[in-house]
Amino acid sequence: MRRSPLFLACLMPTLALAQAAPPADKADLYDIGTAPSAARIEADVRKLVSFGTRHTLSDQTSETRGIGAATRWIHDEFERISKACGGCLEVRYVRGTVQGEPRIPGPLEVTSVIAIQRGTSDPDRYVMMSGDIDSRVTDVMNATADAPGANDNASGMAGTLEAARVLTKYRFLGSIVYAALSGEEQGLFGGRFVAAEARKNGWRIEAVLNNDMIGNSAGLTGVVDNTTARVFSEGTRIVETADEAKQRRFEGGEMDSPSRNLARYIDRMAGYVPNLDVMMVYRLDRFGRGGHHRPFNEAGYPGVRVMETNENYDRQHQDLRTENGRVYGDTIEGVDFAYAAKLTALNAVSLAGMAWAPPPPASVKIEGAVTADTTLKWTRPTAKQAPNLAGYKVYWRLTTEPTWTHSRWVGNVDAYTLKNTVIDNYFFGVAAVAKDGTESPVVFPGAAGSFGGY
Structure with a gap:
């Protein structure tokens, strides 16, 4: 049927509206970008330090000292957060036994805690933020000496708890996991067990944001910077097959793994956090070192390390001491709580953006x-x-x-x-x-860039 010019003119705005771009920003993300509290993070760091040591091989039965008491407190804190949101979190332990490892010689139960905020329409799609429970001193096998681990990694653990407090005030299409991982210093065992459980249960993990040291703004070099965060990401998927490697050689993708495009996404989301920029580091982790995103990468999941830009190595893996006027040890005095709150906000806006957005193509x-x-x-x-x-x-x-x-x-x-x-x-x-303008991470074509499971 022939349409009149007037009919077509009236129809054109409707057609244009159907294909109009969504808004560029979601106002809630600006609110989330300023919501984390430095005071609450400080209180959590102080509580974690109060357990004396959180070494993986330390006491598991004491109510006041050691890894067991710290882990139970974290579990209970997630339960308190859940109660405040009407039971919106599923809180549980993830356990596994380790033995015959260089840093865990005898049978030992390694216990982590996860709290799941279920999505409303796509609950089998997950984004995760993690922090490590455990701490250590110079001798990685010393499970009795005081190891406050204020920055490494009470800061990342406190940030994960605070992100849960902020984000449980909202509802999302996808699920968010807040994870407290144990056994990091002894061999990344907590992450291995949680990644294995995710694989067993068929979780579609879109992103793992591992937070390991987010509270030190004054570096050993003398640089003080509270406006930059580093995000480390692997370039080529470790689970790539020989055929996929051949395809990548001819079509590209060395710089476009899902983890790398997750890092680019976090970089863009930093725009919602006042006075914070991201330094993307195109490397799996710091030179010759490791973190708890690695077990998830090895299971095929996109994952990155989020951390401070300037490290102070006198405060990492050190016995508490003073030598020639130089102070060593990971104590509370080395944590910049306002800076930790910024990096927590970076995680929170990234998690929220992905959980609100549709799944990656x-x-x-x-x-x-x-x-x-x-x-x-x-x-x-x-x-x-x-x-x-x-x-x-x-x-x-x-x-x-x-x-x-x-x-x-x-x-x-x-x-x-x-x-x-x-x-x-x-x-x-x-x-x-x-429709609200939130986006998924960018997906590079082919196996090299696939987020998988979608």
């Missing part, structure tokens, strides 16, 4: 060899998983650029062609966008 593919155009294709989630899906953004950048420099809103489609954009000259990706 799945099965992203790219075409365009020997043509002037580049075409991206992907799979959309079910309506149940993403009832708030507005559509997608296509991203691209020069191959030498560290972050995404160009983007285009393309609407609620499952394919898009960038005209006169030669595939050879750029890297490309796709992100899902919610």
Whole structure:
């Protein structure tokens, strides 16, 4: 049937509105970016320090000293947070037995705590924030000496508790896990057990944000900086197969693992936290060192380390002492609580943004060899998983650029062609966008960039 020009003119605004880009910002994220309390974080750090030592091999039965008392207090604190939100957290222990390891010679039960805030429409999709429970001194096997671990890692553990207090005031489509991981200093065992449980239960983990030392703003070099956080991320997935490695060699992706694009996402979300920038470090972790995101990477999950930018090595893994006027030891005096609150806020806005957003696009593919155009294709989630899906953004950048420099809103489609954009000259990706403007991390095409499970 032929339509009149007047009818078409009236219809055009409706069609334009259907494909209009969602808002650029979500106001709640600005609120979350300033919500973490330095005072509450300080109180939690002081409580964790009060247990004397939290060494993995320390006392598990005392009510006042050792790893057992600290772990039970963390469990109870998550329960108190849950009570304040009407029971919105599922709090439980995750246990596993370790023996015959260099740093755990005899049979030992390693106990972590997880608190799950279930999503409303996509509860099997998870984003996680973790901190470590345990502490140590110079001798990694010394389980009796005082090891306050105020910054390493009571700061990260306190930040995880505080993020739970902030985010349980909201409801999200995806689930958020707040994890207190044990056994880090003895071999990353708490993370290994939680990652194994996630695999066993089929969790679709979109992101793991491991917080290990977020409270030191004065470095050993003399630099004082409370405006920058570091985010470490691996470049190539360790679970990559030989066939996937061959594909990556010819198509790229060394700099675009899901963990690397998670780091870029966190960098962008720092805009919601006043006076904070992210230094992305393109490395799995600090040189020759490790952290609790690694077991999740090894299980195939995207994961990064979030931490302070300037470390003071006199305050890490040291016996409490003074030598030639130089003070050693990880004591409360070395923690900048306002800085720890900023890094907690960085985690909180990142978790909230991902949990509010639709899941990352799945099965992203790219075409365009020997043509002037580049075409991206992907799979959309079910309506149940993403009832708030507005559509997608296509991203691209020069191959030498560290972050995404160009983007285009393309609407609620499952394919898009960038005209006169030669595939050879750029890297490309796709992100899902919610009606409220929140976005998923960008997904690079192929196995190299896949977030998996979607």
